[in-house]
Amino acid sequence: MSAFVPGRHAGKSIVVTGGARGIGLAYAQRLVAEGARVVLGDIREEDGRAAVAALGSAARFVSCDVTKKAEVDALMAEAMRAHGRLDVCIANAGVVSHSPFLETTEEEWDRVMAINVKGVLLTGQAAARAMIETRKRLSDWKGGAIVNIASVNAVVVQHGAVPYPVSKGAVHLLTRSMAIHLADHKIRVVAIGPGPTKTAMEAAVLADPAKRRIREIRTALRRMAEPEEVAAVASFLASEEASYITGQTLFVDGGRLVLNYMMPE
């Protein structure tokens, strides 16, 4: 298992949306362990407060619905108020949706697009504005990084899910677009495209051997990802070690997208 890189994010101020549990919380744990101060945004207030209690004094929680501009702006404002700067934002908040094409309702489409796409736009805009302000305040600022969370579903689809993959495809392109627009502001923008990860969101899959098998035979490494493995990638991309990487989606998929057929049983 990966080891923390001590001091990698020392002194940085980082916002994580959807940070109350799952992979979002794993990002926060890793970044705090590597020296960052984090502000978690999430609609799950109870989970959020429990996460902050576990993370200690380096963490704060702000109730935040990423579909509402005022709440996203308030989240970034809290990071600026508490830490005087914003260095990294991880736009992780998102929902899954299991609705096949013919059954997808207008309401479901709008709900998923609002959270997964508009939410990433609003988060990215507010984070970038806070980073531009940070650059004005700090003459030796090393630059910022925005990490959007996409999915392998940004480029592949499965039966029974329409809005989710489309929303993640949009995150993939939004990442490229943000990278181009923010390069001159010393802000890199990248995305992570995880494969199935062992989180609460995937609890139903983990409990069902048949569902699990479908995922494992289409994964070269023959297992689902641990949240910590995805967090390790976010930590790298958010750090200066990825200083020449921008506009890219890095697929953390255990060898899924490259596999034509199936792994042997």
Added chain:
Amino acid sequence: MRLKDKVAVVTGAARGIGFACAKLFAEEGAKVVLGDVMTDIGPASAKAIDPSGQRAVFVKCDVGDPKDVQALIDTAVSKFGKLDICVANAGINRVKDFLDVTLDEWSEVIRVNLTGTFLTGQAAARQMAKQGTPGAIINMSSCNAVMAIPTITAYVASKGGINQLTRVMALSLAAKNIRVNAIGPGSISTDMVKVVAKDPSVRRAQMARTPLGRYGEPEEVARVALFLATEDSSYITGQTIYPDGGRLALNYTVPVKDDA
């Protein structure tokens, strides 16, 4: 020290990106074997990393020659006891219009870039499989694996081949706990690029296609290699990461700021 007690082999390590990888790996605690055909500067490159010769050694290696490649891997084992990480970085380029490329020129580039990466990866993976320990193989691709420049026919073809070779290797070696990934740099400030960038029109073209507005440094590519060499990338295999300053994302061009 993220590579404490690890042993790494880097081909094309006498200078440029290969040297930066070997140097960074050594700084992170690894013992490194540097392979290269450049016997004039190779030994000094190894010495620059470790003057004592205890943690870094140079081996003359033409990656297109299976005997040389085997000797390189064998050196890691005889000198440092094992092999954990292999960076197949050696590569060459020849600039010529497509219509004028001779078979010999084509074959020369394919031999080093593509066949050399295959031979290096196979020899490294055989050693790792024999040990039964986890391994990481990192192939040096290019953003020219997925885009193209009309005057470097064999180079572009070889790098496209390296991306696919990386995928095959990742699938073949997954069960042995060997991860295989590639790095596809954009315009990096190496001797190879500096030669062509002397031409202001080339430099302007490169910067117009680079949103970050600057060349990458070899160390910035080495840091990606370090990430791929460590357990931080434990769920990544078969991928190519592009440290390209944003090039692949860019449809048209960006304004070139410094035209000097």
